[in-house]
Amino acid sequence: MGNKDKAKERREKRLQDIRLQRTIPYSDHQRWWSKETVAVVTGGNRGIGFEICRQLATHGLTVILTSRDSSAGVESVKALQEGGLSVVYHQLDIVDNSSINQFVEWLQENYGGLDILVNNAGVNFNLGSDNSVENARKVIETNYYGTKSMTEAIIPLMKPSVVGARIVNVSSRLGRLNGRRNRISHVALREQLSDVESLSEELIDRTLSTFLQQVEDGTWTTGGWPQVYTDYSVSKLAVNAYTRLMARKLSERPEGQKIYINCYCPGWVKTALTGYAGNNTVEEGADTGVWLALLSDQTFIGKFFAERREINF
């Protein structure tokens, strides 16, 4: 058996283990949440986001399913409510500041805040062997700046608690800094982005604007950017860097007001974003995000996960 087949076998075994773990109910001492625990999911109308909503609500939390398109979101909520789940709808477009502000106001007024934020909304315009950067600006604006705007707007609303509030960013292994086949080839930049102490919003912004400038003037192909799904990979690299940067900032919060922020890769999932060409089901894709959101003894902050295990950035 070749290395590729062995890796495939290991992955399948790991997924099987997780499938089994998902069937084991949380015990009473693990269940720190109740129906009053509020989880907000962005891009919840379909794909992994919808499944995250379904799994969290099945565990007994109150879920606020949000979507940029109201009619799609309302339909999705209806499907979950018909299954007896506690899911509520609100419109939210993560690249529209007025939509974010209206949502935050509504959340504060109706729920007094939240316990869990899942930054799931995202876009990708590359399929198969494409590597077009035609939509690079939109990809960066949504995947990175949208996630950042949401996080900044929501942090003041996160409820203080003994177990800590949680932010889960749905990211991708494509955004790994040290991926073997898909990484920034500029060593100094990679080192700067790797070192959590030298990470800053300015560094991330500068990296993204250099990339977008090169897209505009057509020089990006020789810019040393990730080789596969370049714009999407750069956007997720920024999400990963931001997760670590925010973890550093949030770790200064006192006991009782902790916010644990982490990110994860759902694997290659059969959703619209991959043209339904992935290996994993949405149940598998949502699993690690839900697991992270519900961990009873949160000790992770600023880490990257896949298949319920920590992986390297």
Ligand SMILES: NC(=O)c1ccc[n+]([C@@H]2O[C@H](COP(=O)([O-])OP(=O)(O)OC[C@H]3O[C@@H](n4cnc5c(N)ncnc54)[C@H](OP(=O)(O)O)[C@@H]3O)[C@@H](O)[C@H]2O)c1
């Ligand atoms: N599928 C994979 O293999 C894979 C792998 C790694 C990471 N991910 C990540 O997983 C997340 C979910 O993706 P998916 O695979 O479930 O794709 P999907 O089915 O295309 O879902 C993406 C969701 O994001 C929403 N969205 C896009 N832009 C938005 C905006 N400005 N404001 C609010 N919502 C917005 C979409 O809304 P509309 O319905 O209105 O378009 C949709 O609900 C993304 O962050 C993606 O990058 C996916």
